Amino acid sequence: MKIYLLSLFFLTILTITNTHIAFGQSIEKILPMEDPLRQLEAVLQLPVNFGKDTLALKKSLQPVLEIANEKNNFILKWGYYMRMADGYSIAFDRTNGISDQYYLLAQQLLQKYNNIELEMTGYARQGYYNYVYRKVKDAFPFFLRANDLKSKIDIRKIPLLVKHYQFIANFYSYIGDQASAVTYLQEALPFSKRASRERVDLTNAIAVYLSKDSLNREALIYLNRAMEEAKLAKDSVWIGIISGNLADQAWKSGDRQKAIALIRKNIDLSMRYDERKDAMRANLNLASWYLALKEWKLAKQHVVSGINLMEEKPYFLKYKMDASKLLSDIAHGLNQKEDELKQLHIYLALKDSLEKRINDKEIQKIMWQRETERYNRTIQSTEEKRLHSKRIYQFIGIFLILVFTIILLLINRSKTKIKMSNALLEKDRLTLAYEKQLLDQELVILKDSLSEFTDTIKQNDTTIQQLRQEIVKVSEQNPAYMAQVTDNLNAMLQTHIMTDERWLKFKHVFDKVYPGYLSQMKKNYTKITDNDLRILALQKLDLNNSSMSELLCVSTEAIKKAKQRLKKKMEAQDQGAISVDRTISR
Template sequence: MKIYLLSLFFLVILIIKNTNIVVGQSIEEIARIEDPLRQLEAVLQLPVNFGKDTVTLKKSLQPVLEIANEKDSFVLKWGYYMRMADGYSIAFDRTNGISEQYYQLAEQLLQKHYNIELEMIGYARQGYYNYVYRKVKEAFPFFLRANDLKSKIDIRKIPLVVKHYQFIANFYGYIGDHGSAVNYLQEALPFSKAVSRERVDLTNAVAVYLSRDSLNHQALIYLNRAMEEAKLAKDSVWIGIISGNLADQAWKAGDKQRAIALVQKNIDLSMRYNEHKDAMRANLTLASWYLVLKEWELAKQHVVSGINLMEEKPYFLKYKMDASKLLADIAHGLNQKEEELKQLHVYLTLKDSLEKRINDKEIQKIMWQRETERYNRTIQSTEEKRLHSKRIYQFIGISLVLVFTIILLLINKSKTKIKMRNTLLEKDQLTLAYEKQLLDQELVILKDSLGEFTDTIKQNDTTIQQLRQEIVKVSEQNPAYMAQVSDSLNAMLQTHIMTDERWLKFKHVFDKVYPGYLSQMKKNYSKITDNDLRILALQKLDLNNSSMSELLCVSMEAIKKAKQRLKKKMESQDQESISADRTISR
């Protein structure tokens, strides 16, 4: 395990602890501070960790609110909201509605009293609040907004700039954007105290992130700076941590003996000052190096030392997995097959447990990238709209008189066009009304024609029957008159019979009076013939069998049979449709 990873964890611990430092300043002392920035920094360092005792929290911070109201200071009131949000997050030990309510009050305050530096830090603090409790997705928008404001603020006006920039850098480091983390830490460095743990922390963190991006030469420069600061500050804990990080650089450079000596120094100092987690990681690192050198017993000794420093907490799960893999490799080197299989089994079990966490972290990185892209697109779109609106306003301002004149001309022109359009519209409406009237008249004429046709057929049918009866009566008495009556009957039959030509004319009129009737019958009953259609049309006109017989020049018996056949065809096809529907439903 690489030594420089330990410094990131140590950085988080320091930041979290720093949120609850008692700075030794009473409320009275804070009230006497004249510089608003220093006064706000003092408020932001007031103790708020009272466990679950929120009553004491409120009493402790109430004087800050009173001073803010007395001085009408929105800056102090903003600081009060921030610390109340911190206090409730500690009391609940999770994200909670009360903390978020105080963050919202702080944001609303800045909408009335705009301050871009406080706005940026407010977003950073709320983002870090979500990040600490691993609501990483919820933290995205706050860090995006904070980063967007970074280029617009004056860093000298940022309260506790080192602490807040560490918040942001820590988040960027977590999601894998080490370059952004380095930028924030480098900007914070000039504001850290010389020869202090704070500066050592920042310098070492820069080296850690540079190493993660394989910028080893630059990382080594910062590690040496951090070591110099740690020695000047006489900070043995940090000397041990940085020694471990330098050891990793020395190992990469091939100086194995120096690397081993530095890690051993890291272990000794960490154990002396009860930094057991740091010592545990250093032991595993040293074991992995002895494994490369095939020093099996020394490797095993340091793995066991590392395991003895582990606790039964989720944090140590990864290190337990690393230790099992080291023990399996050592057993393989010592040709201890049974022990090797045992340790491999433990290693695989632990690895499976970690897969989900690793995958979740990768998903968070992807989500961050997508959220960043979407946010940037939104910002770009908003900026484009703003510029577009600005150009429009400029154009309107310059061209106002000209536009006013053009509008007057357009109004007059529009009135003329509207009149013309209305005239054309009225003309079109009259044309449509006239065409509709013609169609209605044509339909009435066609209906009358069809009615007259039906009535004529019925009258002719009656006349034909009378003529036939007269022929029977006078056939024996008056042969000459019989010939005349017979001629009249034949002439009437010739005009009465529906020939193909007459059928087409009749059908044309029928289709207009009863549109779609015959075509629908043909569609519904595909087996019917043209003769069947004639029967259907005549039935629609309520003609009896006798009239149909005379009209189609067939016997009444033929008409009856034709109707029967038509009925069977239609019933047969209806039955087939019903059977098909039942089959489909099954």
């Protein structure tokens, strides 16, 4: 069966004017608008109700698509997809594959251009489209996504904000979450025009939702505001509707005469402006009050008036049940047993039918809760996976950096070892063939090696100083980077310091290049120690105090003092005083 009321409401709310743009305005008047948001709002209000004539629908909206493609305007194109989806839903009067396809095209378009406000609006529209045609379960994921984006959007960039927030609020109210419905409407309220039917509708709806949560005091505040807006707008229809809602509050508070006067005003205005459904509800409400006052005839009179305003549609099932129960109670009050049993039988039959619908609605509420929980779990799981993947990539990155650093160090050490091995192999080969030539060649190699050693020491000294300066700079700014620089410095110092083992190897090379130099110095100056010989050898290579300090792992001051002690030892002996001065002075 077609759901006349909701589909009619869906059509009305999609085509109502939200700005100063006239309804049905032509595309030629819309396109020159400079504000993209107002332009989109105008497109979203273009007429799409051509009955089942989908060719007329396509022809009407084709200029929007052409201009969107010509100007590469994705916002207009998105609006075109939305209106085509609306048009086909009206043509088929149900959810359908073509409307679904247009919604999908709109989503794919936003994946490319990334507009979060349009994304939320699209979800709200597609969710409401499913909800209106009673595909409530299918509507769940769209409203969940829309609500998830709510905290991330700029509310001022939502097109037709009031209407789209009404879509979401209506859905939340349907599933029983009145608080969320009120929140959406309260956020939309400042964007409605003063003294407009739109603002009256919003304010009254907030009151109704608050009343459903038994927040009657807050509801009364909003009802009074709604009445003020309706009077400013001179909207008699809404004055009547709000009078009926105020009558409910007055009855609950015990002011029965005021309640009856207000609801009579509601009935009067609703009948005058052909608001039959509202007049029907008001008559039944007034009948229940007369029943409570034991005014049987007046109660029956208003029940009959309400029944006469009913139609053969699913919407009226609940009200028919209420009317039968009222008539049964009135017959009981008038002691009309036969009529009482007849109306009670009708009431029970209608109640059974309605309870099935109510149970379906309760099931849908439970499904919404489960869907919400599942959606939240999915979001949480996705975030955990993302963080886990991030940690893995970070670990792999750090591991690769460490491996690369180790490989570089090993390569550097291997190069030195390879060079030494090659030199030894060359020596062995030349010894077998040309002993004298080998000695000369060995001397050249050793000189080069010693020269290379000297250059390396100087270069490493510069690098070490730079690393130390870098540590001072980043010590407070970047602790992680400081640790890396410190590691590099320590590694370099380990390969730089002249240990006893390295001294013996160095001394061997030095003695070959400068034969007899150290032994002669030891012979001439018997008081000098092995440490003094190291300083003499390094001075011979023209290394400065700083390089010596890094190489021997002592301070520069220690080097200077060692030199001074050495000088005193050598000056203490008579031989070679002039030569000594020339050797150790800088």
